[in-house]
Amino acid sequence: EVSRPSQEIIREIECLMVQGYKSITLLGQNVNSYGLDKPDEISFAQLLEEIGMVGASLGNPSWVYFTSPHPRDMSLDVVEAIAKYPVLAKQIHLPLQSANDMVLVKMNRKHNLDRYRESIAHIKHLIPQVTLFTDIIVGFTGETEEQFMDTMNSFDEFQFNMAYIAMYSPRPGAQSFRWKDDISKEVKKDRLKRLSDKLEQISLAYNEKLVGKEFKVIE
Numbered sequence: 001e002v003s004r005p006s007q008e009i010i011r012e013i014e015c016l017m018v019q020g021y022k023s024i025t026l027l028g029q030n031v032n033s034y035g036l037d038k039p040d041e042i043s044f045a046q047l048l049e050e051i052g053m054v055g056a057s058l059g060n061p062s063w064v065y066f067t068s069p070h071p072r073d074m075s076l077d078v079v080e081a082i083a084k085y086p087v088l089a090k091q092i093h094l095p096l097q098s099a100n101d102m103v104l105v106k107m108n109r110k111h112n113l114d115r116y117r118e119s120i121a122h123i124k125h126l127i128p129q130v131t132l133f134t135d136i137i138v139g140f141t142g143e144t145e146e147q148f149m150d151t152m153n154s155f156d157e158f159q160f161n162m163a164y165i166a167m168y169s170p171r172p173g174a175q176s177f178r179w180k181d182d183i184s185k186e187v188k189k190d191r192l193k194r195l196s197d198k199l200e201q202i203s204l205a206y207n208e209k210l211v212g213k214e215f216k217v218i219e
Contacts, residue, residue: 002035006050007040013052015100017062019180022085022218026066032073047079048088055087061219063089071095071111073118074119083126090127095135099154100147103140108175113154120158125165138195139188141179148191155198161206163199 016024016108026047028034035041042050051064065085069078082088087160094116098104101112123130134150155163167188170181 001029001037002034003037006035009047010050010054012056013051013064014138017055017058018079020061021034022062024062024064026050026064028066028068030068030070030073031066032069032078034073034074034095039124043077044073045075045081045164048078050080050084052085052088055085060085062087065089065091065093067093068095069093071109071116071119076122079119079122079126090129091121091131091133092127093133093135094123096151096154096158097135098140098143099153100143101168103143103147106176107137107140108140109204113150117157126195132158132162134158136163136165136195137168138165138191139183141168141170141176141182143183152195152198153196155202159202159206160199161203163195165192165195187210 013024032044034044034047036043047067055062055064067091074094082090082092096116097107099111099113099116104112115184123132130172138148167185168181168183170176170179
């Protein structure tokens with residue numbers, strides 16, 4: 001991971017806003033670990049603060065998103081910055097991958113469900129209108145039905161608005177590539193469908209609450 005100079009990023013975003021761009025995305029591998037590779041660089045939260053101030057000075061002409069963050073680095077000051085500045089979109093993509101801690105350890109994800117739950121609590125407290133996106137892998141090597149149900153139940157708990165759900169497949173170079181892919185394709189497909197159906201139910205219920213209301217989208 002190599003962080004671009006913050007002043008370069010801020011100048012580029014200001015230029016895009018002035019040119020009339022309505023949607024801007026900060027893109028990175030674990031984007032919220034920005035700056036950790038450079039001791040003299042600002043943090044991701046400070047970067048968002050700077051962008052927020054640029055947006056405010058220009059009348060908030062755009063919405064600024066970011067992807068993909070890591071739950072391990074979703075600090076409270078990041079959430080506070082998003083809540084504070086209108087130019088920072090109130091949509092957060094926070095990959096969960098699995099809601100079972102044993103599976104997360106095997107995935108080498110470096111977070112657990114309690115840490116994720118804490119982040120979601122901060123987000124929903126400070127940004128009540130937030131929409132939540134996540135990533136999920138079903139059928140990871142050795143995943144039991146009980147472990148999969150932990151992920152199913154997490155959708156009820158966190159009320160995700162959207163999720164990118166994928167069936168596990170071995171990836172060359174990953175540690176798991178050495179392990180036997182022991183979940184059948186039929187089971188993976190079944191879990192994918194059940195989780196997708198759950199997401200559809202939650203999204204529908206959320207959308208039905210919005211009927212009759214007006215929201216600003218892209219001008």
